[in-house]
Amino acid sequence: MKTLLPALALLLLAACEFTRDAPHYDPLYAGDRVVAHGYLSQAEGVVLYVQKSVHPLQTLEADASLPGAVVELFADGRRLATLRSDGAGFHHGPPSLLGDTAASYSLQIHAPGLPSASCGPIRLPARGATFHQATLEGDSSEARARVSFYDLPQGGSRYSLRFSTFVDGLPTEAEAGQREGYLGLSTIKDELNSPLIVRDYAYGLETPDGRQRLDSLRVKLFTLSAELALYMESLSLNEGDAGDPFATPTAVLSNLRGGYGFVGSYALDSIPLVPDWE
Amino acid sequence: MKAKRLVFMALAACLALAAPRLSRAQGHALHGRVVSGATGEPLPFATCQALESRAWSVSDEYGRYALVLGEGPTTVVFSFSGYQADTLRLDMASDLERTVRLRETELAEVVVVAGEAPLHKQTLSGRMNLSMERLEALPSLTGQPDLVRALSFLPGAASGREMTAGLYVRGGASGQNLFLLDGAPLYNTNHFGNFFSTVNPDAIKDVDFYKGGFPARFGGRLSSVIDLRTRAGRPDSLQGRFDLGLVSANLLLEGPLGSSGKTGFLLAARGFYLGPLSYVQRRNVRALGQGQYLNYNFLDLNAKLDHQTARGGRFFAHAYTGSDWLAGGEASENTGLSILGLRTPQGDMLAQSSTRASNLAASAGWERRLRARTLLGLRANYSRYGLEASESLSLEAPGFFGQEASATTSLLTDLSAALRLDHALSARQNWKLGLEARRYFFQPSVHRAWGQVSTLDWRYDTLRGQDTRLEALELVAFWEDELRLSPKASLNFGLRLARFMADSAGFPSLEPRVSFRQEVGENGSFKLGATLARQFVHVLRNNQNVFEMERWLPASRANPPEASWQASGGWFGYWPQAGVEYGLEAYYKRMWGLAEFNPMNATGVLGQASPDLLLADGRGQAYGLEVFAQKKAGRFSGSLSYTLAWAWRSFPGFADGKRLPFLFDRRHDLGLVGQCRLKNGNLLSAQFVLASGLPISLPEAYVPATPLSMAQHLYGDPLNRRMPAFHRLDLMYRKEWRNDRGTRSFLTFNLYNAYARANPSTVYYSNDMAKVVGTLTAFPSLGYGTHF
Structure with missing residues (x-):
């Protein structure tokens, strides 16, 4: 038995979680493909960012720009517009293009040297939730915002709230890199028994360095399409799964055929909140 | 599908009408029990055969x-593997009752004694038996023999991920297995984390495993039936x-009650x-307000009372209760936590989580x-499964105390009553008839969140959007016919008629079952089976996470019942010179009405309702070939099983409805088990598994961050790759000795994953490199046991 003990101790040490490189485990890379992310909404029109994919194991300093891409927008099979890149990868379309909430929208994306990608049908949410009430209270150091809205009667809607903070009428540094309409913060679901959904948030009125004071807030309420909410869920799960030995990786939802990415839709209500205690 | 069902029903009806005419014969019934001469324990599936008429029967469970x-003189031979055959010479002038006591064979070197008839003599296709002696001779994780893990070594059955005790039979999901514990359904068959099943092998006498060709007396699940009988x-x-x-620790007590020798009890x-092991950490967290801890315990208790009454009757009562406690903290x-935007004061913070399952x-x-020919049985069953997973956050500061908490509970109760009649129509035909009524109560997944800081108080069901207790009623009638068409051909067929009512909807079901066996020569037979x-x-x-527990949801209009039909056929034989029985069987199975959690929206499990939470109306397909060989007796014994299998799933609205591999689809699955009784009486045992890697979703490309999206890997179809192959060798050495008073003791050394194979549990990409992650390499354990 005595001779067994050291061996047992060694074996116990070996019994643990491990991670090792697997250089021969090659991904299924099918070559460069169109990648598009973006949203359709009646409030903000078409906002798309088009890139090309890169090899999943060659991500460092990869160039994914795709300046020559062209996006064609269709409604019920009828071409509405051709959207070209603004030079930075964005493809914009005005809200007037999306006037018909009952229409079935689709996209075709063409890029030189790459297979074309398509997406659709995309339907806009038939109706978006609007704010019931929004208040801002506080003192010289903290702003406390309370917003409320009614859950849409058909049920099953998903919402996202976003607060933007401004100094001298401009987005604060933390927000400046993000466009309005970016989704991905707190997603609220129809989790309450009451149809009235209330949310409270607090913000420090000074920037972290203490040199600037916030002068206003803007709250945006997004009513997400079911597919967009599912995309956000899958993205969140995928992040959480990475490297978890007890989890199976979640594939992030993609709704582009012939390419990758996701184009969703939402309805938007927005309201400014200005402190009045100064 | 409708045409297939009609053909099936017509065939069954014709056979049913014809059968009594075929087998109408006058005679007298010989009945009784076959028991062990040493212990008095009943011997299930012992063979009884009349030499003159070649009529034969098999004892029941x-x-x-x-x-x-x-009428007239006859000789009947009773035999049971591992026991000496006994012969009765009788003059049948009327019905007779005889209890037959068989003596064990004096084979000290026998390692595994499995008592049932050889596979090629059994009519039911897809049925296998696992004896507890065989289970206890298998290597195990932490020294705890695990029944579900052992079943996964049988052909057609596969385990889940490394270390887990999942069971996936012929392409079916783990929730499609019916576990019956002395007839009572056992819900949630795994302890937390799925490392151990809830079945305590000490309390089990015998296990029948049906993976196809289910007899009509079993129903309610698509993939398999695991019929567990506890020791009497x-x-x-x-x-x-x-x-x-x-x-871990186990205790078993069994013995007689009273001096009649007819009543026995069991406590396990x-x-x-x-x-x-975590006491110090827990004390530090609670007393000193620092550190973290993890604590896990489970307890299984079985109690049974069995009383033999006159004329082969019996009364029994059995109860199993199991509990899990998992807690962490x-x-x-607290340096300024914000709860829903409300700042909290600085102070001590304690985050705790716990999961309790009962x-x-x-x-x-x-x-x-x-x-003499008719046995009546009445039975009542009660099953209950409850789960509560909770989290809490406590904040304490001078003049302030706040707590935020949330909990998800899931509850299922099942109360049933059954009546069964077994009737020997003739020397060639037996009927089993039954009626069952089952009442269910469900609370599939009730989430509650409350807090002193947030002033929240929510309560709702994440699967239904409302907090209501669901009730359901299931009524069943079945008829099963065991018919010997000729001395070498036999048939088991029947019908199962059921109606399920829940949520103001009713679902009728007519399920025909057929198994046919034709012997060829003395040591071989082919079998066919079909099951709806x-x-x-x-x-x-x-299935995305091994720590998730099961939720039970009744069929409804939105999620109608799941269904399957399966056909199987194969050749089974016995090689007497080597003492090896073997089988080769192919199967094909289709499933529809499947429901699963949407793998892209698993957060709903944790407490958020969502219409995308479930994938419904799914289809499944599974087919494969199974090879099996086993040697049960002798100093060297063991088995080989190999399965070549395909399993697919498709759900409307998921991945464009494409047919995807089942998450637990293994193309190849090889299991080898060997045991050797050494000359000094000690036991050396080994098992080896080699299997294809499980499907996995891996990215096909990558895209850097943009103003609209974060840097991310890009995916095509889910489950587009497979993990590397899986193989593992487990060893066990058991030293046995007896003291002066004859008490038998043993010391067991188990080595799980003996050569420390780094089996992967997941793969991901990071820093331009594929990373393979595993959880366990070699795991030794030592145990001591004594029989008294």
């Missing part, structure tokens, strides 16, 4: 037999057993405890032989 014989309690003397491992307890300093399966029954099965309760499991 409780050792009872009934054989219809012609030794009627001859008080005996016991005690095992102690590093983190099994515990797994990490509590003492972390204490830290399982109950109780049954009581009374059986009585009405006439329906499952009225969806078992939802977040």
Whole structure:
């Protein structure tokens, strides 16, 4: 038995979680493909960012720009517009293009040297939730915002709230890199028994360095399409799964055929909140 | 599909009409019990054969037999593997009752004694038996023999991920297996994390495993039936057993009650405890407000009373209860936590989580032989499964105390009553008839969140959007016919008629079952089987994470019942010179009405309602070939099983409805088991598994961050790759000795994953490199046990 003990101790040490490189485990890379992310909404029109994919194991300093891409927008099979890149990868379309909430929208994306990608049908949410009430209270150091809205009667809607903070009428540094309409913060679901959904948030009125004071807030309420909410869920799960030995990786939802990415839709209500205690 | 069902039903009806005419024969019934001469325990599936007429029968699960014989003198031989055959010479002038006591063969070197008839002699296709002797001779993780893990070594059955005790039979999901514990359904068959099943092998006498060709008396699940029979309690003397491992302990007591020798009892307890190991950490967290801890314990208890009454009757009552406690906590300093935007003061913070699961399966029954040929059984079952997973956050500061908490509970109760009649129509035909009524109560997944800081108080069901208790009623009638068409051909066919009512909807079901066997020569037979099965309760499991527990949801208009039909056929034989029995069987199975959690929206499991939470109306397809060989007796024994299998799933609205591999699809699965009884009486055992890697979703490309999206890997179809192959060798060495008083003791050394194979549990990409992650390499354990 005595001779067994050291061996047992060694074996116990070996019994643990491990991670090792697997250089021969090659991904299924099918070559460069169109990648598009973006949203359709009646409030903000078409906002798309088009890139090309890169090899999943060659991500460092990869160039994914795709300046020559062209996006064609269709409604019920009828071409509405051709959207070209603004030079930075964005493809914009005005809200007037999306006037018909009952229409079935689709996209075709063409890029030189790459297979074309398509997406659709995309339907806009038939109706978006609007704010019931929004208040801002506080003192010289903290702003406390309370917003409320009614859950849409058909049920099953998903919402996202976003607060933007401004100094001298401009987005604060933390927000400046993000466009309005970016989704991905707190997603609220129809989790309450009451149809009235209330949310409270607090913000420090000074920037972290203490040199600037916030002068206003803007709250945006997004009513997400079911597919967009599912995309956000899958993205969140995928992040959480990475490297978890007890989890199976979640594939992030993609709704582009012939390419990758996701184009969703939402309805938007927005309201400014200005402190009045100064 | 409708045409197939009509053909199936017509065939069954024709056979049913014809059968009584074919086999109408006059005679007298010989009935009684076949028991062990040493212990008095009943011997199930012992063979009884009349030499003159070649009429034969097999004893039932409780050792009872009934054989219809012609008038006049006859010789009946009773045999059971591992026991010496006994012969009765009788003059059949009227019905007779005889209890037959068989003596064990004097083979000290026998390692595994499995008593049932060889596979090629059994009519039912897809049925296999696992004896507890064989189970205890297998290597195991932490020294705890695990029944579900052992079943996964049988052909057609596959385990889940490394270390887990999942069971996936012929492409079916783990929730499609029906576990019956003395007739009571056992819900949630795994302890937390799926490392151990909830079945305590100490309390089990025998296991029948049906993976196809289900007889009509079983229903309610699509993929398999695991019929567990607990030990009756030794009627001859008080005996016991005690095992102690590093983190587990078992106790078994069984013996007679009273001096009649007709009543026996059994008490079995099994515990797994990490509590003492984490005591210091828990004390630091609670007393000193620092550090973190993890604590896990489970306890299984079985109690049984068995009383033999006159004329082969019996009364029994059995109860199993199992509990899991998993808790973790972390204490830290709160430096300004914000709860829903509300700042909290600085102070002490304690985050705790706990999961409690409770399982109950109780049954009581009374059986009585009405006439020599007819056995009546009445039975009541009660099963309950409850789960509560909770999290809390406590904040304490001078003049302030606040707590935020949330909990998800899931509850299922099942109360049923059944009546069964077994009737020997003739020497060639037996009927089993039954009626069952089952009442369910469900609370699939109730989430509650409350807090002193946030002032929240929510309560709702994440699967239904409202907090209501669901009730359901299931009514079943079945008829099963065992018919010997000729001395070498036999048939088991039947019908199962059911109606399930829940949520103001009703679902009828007619399920024909057929198994046919034709012997070829003395040592071979081919078998065919076809089964239509329906499952009225969806078992939802977040397969994305092994720590998730099951939720049970009744069929409804939105999620109608699951159904499957399966056909199988194969050749089974026995090689007498080597003492090896073998089989080769192919199967094809289709499933529809499947429901699963949407793998892209698993957060709903944790407490958020969502219409995308479930994938419904799914289709499944599975087919494959199974090869099996086993040697049960002798100093060297063992088995080989190999399965070549395909399993697919498709769900409307998921991945464009494409056919994707099932998450637990393994193309190749090889299992080898070997045991050797050494000359000094000690036991050396090994098992080896080699299997294809499980499907996995891996990215096909990558895209850097943009103003609209974060840097991310890009995916095509889910489950587009496979993990590397899986293989593992487990070893066990058991040293046995007896003291002066004859008490048998043993020391067991188990080495799980003996050559420390780095089996992967997941793969991901990071820093331009594929990373393979595993959880365990070699795991040794030491245990001590004694029989008294």
